[in-house]
Amino acid sequence: MVDNIEREEGVDSWLYVVGKGGKLVTCTVRAYSLTVQTRPLVFLDFDEVIKLNPEGSLGGYDVLAPNPPPEIWDELFHQPAIETLTVVLDRWSPHLVITTSWLRFMLRDALEYVFAKTGLERLSRELHEAWEAPQNARETRLGAIDRWLVAHHQGEPYVILDDDLSGTGLRGSRHARAGRVIFCDEMTGLSLSHLPAIEKALTKKPR
Numbered sequence: 247m248v249d250n251i252e253r254e255e256g257v258d259s260w261l262y263v264v265g266k267g268g269k270l271v272t273c274t275v276r277a278y279s280l281t282v283q284t285r286p287l288v289f290l291d292f293d294e295v296i297k298l299n300p301e302g303s304l305g306g307y308d309v310l311a312p313n314p315p316p317e318i319w320d321e322l323f324h325q326p327a328i329e330t331l332t333v334v335l336d337r338w339s340p341h342l343v344i345t346t347s348w349l350r351f352m353l354r355d356a357l358e359y360v361f362a363k364t365g366l367e368r369l370s371r372e373l374h375e376a377w378e379a380p381q382n383a384r385e386t387r388l389g390a391i392d393r394w395l396v397a398h399h400q401g402e403p404y405v406i407l408d409d410d411l412s413g414t415g416l417r418g419s420r421h422a423r424a425g426r427v428i429f430c431d432e433m434t435g436l437s438l439s440h441l442p443a444i445e446k447a448l449t450k451k452p453r
Contacts, residue, residue: 287404294409341374388415
């Protein structure tokens with residue numbers, strides 16, 4: 247669990263100092279400015295990325311219950327993962343494309359309601375105009391993302407935040423070989439340790 251984050255802003259970089267397990271870890275992220283036309287892309291999965299699923303935890307279906315337990319809104323998303331995602335949004339101003347399997351049972355209004363209830367309204371504001379990459383029946387996550395790229399990609403740098411369980415087809419794909427897939431661990435999700443790889447993906451245009 248991340249205990250604290252301190253940020254020092256300089257001309258060329260931001261230094262994030264993270265207290266974790268009694269150890270001090272630093273991660274320097276270079277400044278990177280983007281125009282609206284060149285905003286990079288983040289393909290965002292939820293489960294095992296910003297939503298951990300230990301036994302007995304509440305999940306996406308629970309938020310659709312007529313009277314979901316009130317604690318669900320504080321516990322739904324993993325705070326250290328959200329902190330890391332916030333760093334990504336602050337530094338590289340990406341558009342978000344949602345890839346989560348929650349798209350099977352949630353329309354955009356429902357997702358934005360979840361974001362608002364969990365204090366993540368910003369995610370709604372950062373959504374790409376083509377905001378989702380849902381999987382068709384028997385389609386892999388790789389297939390859904392490739393289909394989105396064919397239809398909407400304008401050459402922007404991009405990164406895929408996913409995991410091995412739901413990120414079907416991504417392991418060994420051209421995206422992974424190019425360093426554009428972050429495979430999150432199911433026990434820890436997205437973390438500050440992923441920032442160097444994310445930076446590399448978001449500051450280099452694909453070939």
